[in-house]
Amino acid sequence: MATQPSDTSVYQGSDFRRLLPYPDRSLSLEQHRALYGPASYRGAPQVLIDEVRAAGLTGRGGAGFPTYRKLEAVLRAAGGAVVVANGAEGEPASCKDRTLLYSDPHLVLDGLQLAAEAVGARQAYAYIHPDQRVLRRVREAVAERVRAGVDRVPVTVVEAAPRFIAGQETAVVHRIEGGLALPRYAPLRVSERGIGGAATLVQNVETLAHLALIADYGAGWFRAAGTSDEPGTLLATVHRPNATPRVIETAPGAPLGELLGLDAATAAAGGGSAPRAVLIGGYHGTWLPADRATALPLTNAALRAEGASLGAGVLAALPADCCGLRETARVVSYLAAESAGQCGPCLNGLPRIAHALRVLAGPGVHARERADVSRWAGQIERRGACHHPDGSIRLVRSALTVFEEELWRHGQGMCVASNDRAFLPLPSPMNPPRTDEDWR
Amino acid sequence: MTMHATNAATDSGTASGAGARLRLDPTRCSGHGLCAELLGEHIALDEWGYPIIADRAIPAQLLADARRAVTDCPALALRLDKAAREGAARL
Numbered sequence: 001m002a003t004q005p006s007d008t009s010v011y012q013g014s015d016f017r018r019l020l021p022y023p024d025r026s027l028s029l030e031q032h033r034a035l036y037g038p039a040s041y042r043g044a045p046q047v048l049i050d051e052v053r054a055a056g057l058t059g060r061g062g063a064g065f066p067t068y069r070k071l072e073a074v075l076r077a078a079g080g081a082v083v084v085a086n087g088a089e090g091e092p093a094s095c096k097d098r099t100l101l102y103s104d105p106h107l108v109l110d111g112l113q114l115a116a117e118a119v120g121a122r123q124a125y126a127y128i129h130p131d132q133r134v135l136r137r138v139r140e141a142v143a144e145r146v147r148a149g150v151d152r153v154p155v156t157v158v159e160a161a162p163r164f165i166a167g168q169e170t171a172v173v174h175r176i177e178g179g180l181a182l183p184r185y186a187p188l189r190v191s192e193r194g195i196g197g198a199a200t201l202v203q204n205v206e207t208l209a210h211l212a213l214i215a216d217y218g219a220g221w222f223r224a225a226g227t228s229d230e231p232g233t234l235l236a237t238v239h240r241p242n243a244t245p246r247v248i249e250t251a252p253g254a255p256l257g258e259l260l261g262l263d264a265a266t267a268a269a270g271g272g273s274a275p276r277a278v279l280i281g282g283y284h285g286t287w288l289p290a291d292r293a294t295a296l297p298l299t300n301a302a303l304r305a306e307g308a309s310l311g312a313g314v315l316a317a318l319p320a321d322c323c324g325l326r327e328t329a330r331v332v333s334y335l336a337a338e339s340a341g342q343c344g345p346c347l348n349g350l351p352r353i354a355h356a357l358r359v360l361a362g363p364g365v366h367a368r369e370r371a372d373v374s375r376w377a378g379q380i381e382r383r384g385a386c387h388h389p390d391g392s393i394r395l396v397r398s399a400l401t402v403f404e405e406e407l408w409r410h411g412q413g414m415c416v417a418s419n420d421r422a423f424l425p426l427p428s429p430m431n432p433p434r435t436d437e438d439w440r
Numbered sequence: 441m442t443m444h445a446t447n448a449a450t451d452s453g454t455a456s457g458a459g460a461r462l463r464l465d466p467t468r469c470s471g472h473g474l475c476a477e478l479l480g481e482h483i484a485l486d487e488w489g490y491p492i493i494a495d496r497a498i499p500a501q502l503l504a505d506a507r508r509a510v511t512d513c514p515a516l517a518l519r520l521d522k523a524a525r526e527g528a529a530r531l
Contacts, residue, residue: 185465187521343466344490379486385467 016225016233016249019209020103023247026137029144032106038150039110040215045075045120052118052211054219056231061086061167061204062284062312064300067211070201073191074119077199081121083153084176084195085112087128087138087205088160088167091282092334092425093314096235097205098134099247104209105141109155111208114215116153119201124155125176126205130162161439162427164283164338168386169194169202180439182340183386204312206235225251230299234313241275241319245425250298257294260317277318277402279424281311283331284391287324287402290317307398316424323417325406327424328399329357335392337432340439346389349380353396363413370407373400459497460520462506466490468517475509475518482506 021035042048053068074081085108089097101108109126116124128138138157145151160166161181168183173194175181186193194200203211210232214222223231230252239245240261250259257263260278278293280286286308296302303309318324336350353376356369377393384390400407406416433439462482471489482502484492498506498520510518 183467185467187463344469344471344488345466345486348486348488348490379492383466383490383492385465 016251018213018225018233018249019100019107019206019235020247020249023099023103026102027104027106029106029141029148029150032104036107036110036212036216039113039212041114041117041152042215045118048114048118048211048215049075051214051219055210055214055222056219056229057207057210057214057222058230059204060206060210060234060312062282064310067203067207070191070203071115071118073189074121074199074201077192080123080198081116081119081201082195082198083112083116083119083121083124083201084172084203085109085124085126085205085208086167086169086172086202087126087134088172089129089312090160090162090164090166091284091312091314092164092427093239093245093279093282093316094237094312095245096237096247096313098129098131100206100209100235101128102134102137105138106145107209107212108205109138109141109145109151110215111203111205111210111212112155113151113153114212115201115203115208119199121153121201123195124153125195126155126157127160127167127172127176128157130159135159162431163433163439164335165340165386165388166439168388170386172202173200175440180436182342182439183388185385227253227297227299229301234310236298236313236315239279239314239316239424241317241423252297252299254298256296256298256315259298260293260315262290262294262317273320275317275320277324279314279316279318280308282314283335283395283424284387285309285311285314285398286394287328287398289402319423321416321418322421322423323361323406323415324399324403325357325410326361326415326417327422328395328403329354329361330422330426331424332357332392332396334426334430335388335395337430339388340386340433343384343389345380345383349376350389350392352376353393357396357399360407360410363410363415365411366407370400458500460503460506460522461497462493462509463519463521464491464493465517465519468515469513470515470517472514474512474514478509478512479505483509 049068049071057067058064087097087101112124128135142155158176166181169190170184170186171181173190176195190200225233233249233251236248237245275290277287278290288306300310333354336354339346339350341347353373356373359369360366380389473485473489475491476483476485482494486492510520
């Protein structure tokens with residue numbers, strides 16, 4: 001096993017080609033094998049876990065939890081184990097998981113097999129976004145592998161519900177068990193008691209792809225990118241003004257301003273056309289003023305100091321002619337509609353917060369709405385069975401801080417927006433959940 | 441449903457008392473508000489009638505009321521938990 005590098009920063013460029021060497025193609029099993037060789041089975045559970053630990057791999061689905069600890073927890077649990085590749089990607093602003101799944105489903109499926117071996121699982125699932133093109137490709141890839149007889153653990157592909165919170169761990173377990181993709185209140189983690197009562201490892205598909213590469217090339221290779229505290233590469237979905245959203249493979253330590261096309265000097269001067277705010281981490285993420293964000297390295301350590309985190313790698317630079325309050329009101333209206341409606345505080349609080357934000361996004365003096373939003377945010381915090389209310393109010397609070405000047409402007413009957421064009425992507429049609437069928 | 445109801449009742453019975461905490465399953469709670477009536481010292485209601493439970497152990501003199509809140513909750517959404525769980529590492 002390679003030793004850990006002693007230097008603190010080995011970022012090494014922004015254009016990595018570990019996970020997506022051919023982003024415009026979809027690799028067959030044969031092509032994938034020509035690139036990476038067969039899955040590097042270890043012949044026994046546990047063995048790979050130490051390598052993953054040495055690599056410092058963390059979950060790429062948003063929570064950033066150390067992968068080896070989840071692997072160990074599931075391995076230690078009594079009874080059988082089950083592994084799940086989580087490709088639900090319910091976040092409308094993210095498309096990195098689907099891009100990876102389409103480009104090289106076999107890298108993810110290799111990682112799924114290796115994770116299954118590491119925890120001694122006999123059953124695996126691929127829980128995939130309802131994008132039919134991606135779903136078909138993953139099903140084909142699984143069939144290719146069955147024909148070639150390369151897998152040790154059978155894989156069942158399950159279509160994820162088209163919902164924002166469909167990838168939440170308890171929702172994943174519920175859905176795979178044949179139920180609705182609703183989060184559950186559970187005193188035990190799914191790593192202790194998940195699908196059918198078995199200890200269940202739910203890992204984001206990108207995390208599994210990294211795991212497959214770590215099995216092949218080792219921890220030292222993995223650590224040749226990123227920083228010593230946050231090693232490896234990561235996929236990010238980048239939204240810039242007047243550009244199609246792009247999936248990039250970058251690494252912790254990359255200059256955030258460069259990734260978002262922000263020129264530090266322009267942003268500091270508040271120049272007319274430079275973005276004034278950036279959204280980090282997606283719709284459960286955080287707005288930051290562009291001049292603050294520009295100077296930051298893309299690390300959770302640096303982002304945490306600003307109250308933000310990388311989440312699942314969504315980065316967006318708000319165009320100068322878009323109103324951040326309007327954008328936030330649109331997104332929060334969507335998030336409110338995506339509530340599972342199971343917990344009173346979320347069911348009652350989010351729609352009221354969304355409505356008040358829509359008022360704040362329009363012209364007029366709105367002292368009451370702003371106080372209402374702050375109070376409601378405080379009331380619903382940490383009171384849901386899942387993270388949805390907390391993530392949503394995180395976005396709301398950052399908007400009220402970062403767009404304070406815009407709130408004042410609206411109070412004067414003015415708005416920074418020179419057009420009605422929406423910037424942040426939302427599902428079209430919105431199709432909010434109304435019946436049980438919408439959660440399948 | 442019945443399973444959980446039984447569990448909740450058993451948990452409340454086995455909780456030794458000292459350091460016990462009230463746990464709410466927010467997906468079960470439908471805001472009847474009975475718990476806040478029985479245990480106003482420990483439970484407040486938000487503006488929609490859902491309980492906000494104080495983030496601390498139940499004082500000994502309130503344990504009997506807390507147990508009653510657990511058994512009387514029409515949605516069977518409450519249970520008493522030993523405080524020992526609190527510090528357990530969660531993955």
